[in-house]
Amino acid sequence: MHDPDFTRLRQRLLESGIPTRHVGRTLDELEDHYRDLIDEATCDGESIDDARAQAAARLGDIDNVVAGMLACQNLRGWAYRYPRIAIFFYPLACLFALPAMPVIAGVSNAPLVARWGASLLLAGLFTATMLLVLQLSILFG
Amino acid sequence: MYGYELVRSIRKVTGEAISLGEGVIYPVLHRLEKNGSLKSRRKAVGGRTRVYYALTRKGRDRLDKLRSDWRRIQGGISTALENPSHA
Numbered sequence: 195m196h197d198p199d200f201t202r203l204r205q206r207l208l209e210s211g212i213p214t215r216h217v218g219r220t221l222d223e224l225e226d227h228y229r230d231l232i233d234e235a236t237c238d239g240e241s242i243d244d245a246r247a248q249a250a251a252r253l254g255d256i257d258n259v260v261a262g263m264l265a266c267q268n269l270r271g272w273a274y275r276y277p278r279i280a281i282f283f284y285p286l287a288c289l290f291a292l293p294a295m296p297v298i299a300g301v302s303n304a305p306l307v308a309r310w311g312a313s314l315l316l317a318g319l320f321t322a323t324m325l326l327v328l329q330l331s332i333l334f335g
Numbered sequence: 336m337y338g339y340e341l342v343r344s345i346r347k348v349t350g351e352a353i354s355l356g357e358g359v360i361y362p363v364l365h366r367l368e369k370n371g372s373l374k375s376r377r378k379a380v381g382g383r384t385r386v387y388y389a390l391t392r393k394g395r396d397r398l399d400k401l402r403s404d405w406r407r408i409q410g411g412i413s414t415a416l417e418n419p420s421h422a
Contacts, residue, residue: 198358216365219386220361220362220365222384222386223337223338223361223386224358224361226337226338226339226383226385227338227339227342227357227358227361229383230339231339231357252356252357253356253357253358254355254356254357254358254359255356255358256358258356258358258359259356259358259359259361259362262359262361262362262363263362263365265362265366266362266365266366266369268366268369268370269362269365269366269369
């Protein structure tokens with residue numbers, strides 16, 4: 195008997211439009227419940243393999259969990275509940291957010307940008323120095 | 336109570352008459368929380384973080400209504416079964 199496929203459950207819930215935070219919480223609760231069922235069975239004297247098999251059987255089919263989550267529209271993200279609004283809203287939001295993106299990217303990667311700027315400055319100074327030396331050598335050479 | 340405790344409690348009070356895949360309790364709990372009948376809080380217990388559920392005022396009102404509806408239906412069915420000539 196295999197453990198319940200929590201990875202597949204996560205994937206199916208995410209694909210169905212359940213927000214990531216909510217999927218995480220659901221999986222935490224299910225995994226915790228599964229551990230409690232194993233503990234209960236082992237306390238009753240079952241071997242660990244039997245305990246896991248019993249726990250998986252009692253937890254039930256994960257497809258039923260997915261169906262239960264999808265039966266409640268409120269548990270799905272708003273873009274899945276109102277796809278027509280999302281189709282208009284997301285491009286519009288991107289359009290307004292686009293000019294701010296370089297600033298946001300710069301702020302969030304400030305050390306990288308600073309290193310990159312310093313490298314460019316050094317390279318510029320080096321090139322200018324070389325050109326100056328070349329110029330002087332032509333003039334006074 | 337958290338999910339596992341709730342399922343154990345259901346099994347106990349129903350004399351294990353209601354048997355379900357225990358995982359399906361979570362979509363139900365989340366739905367009830369979303370519509371305001373339940374509230375939840377996370378609590379760390381023995382190295383695990385559990386989600387505890389409690390009834391809200393709205394949930395209690397809803398439960399009272401469901402209970403009275405159920406008693407009315409149950410009464411009607413009992414009456415019909417006890418007097419087959421009415422059926």
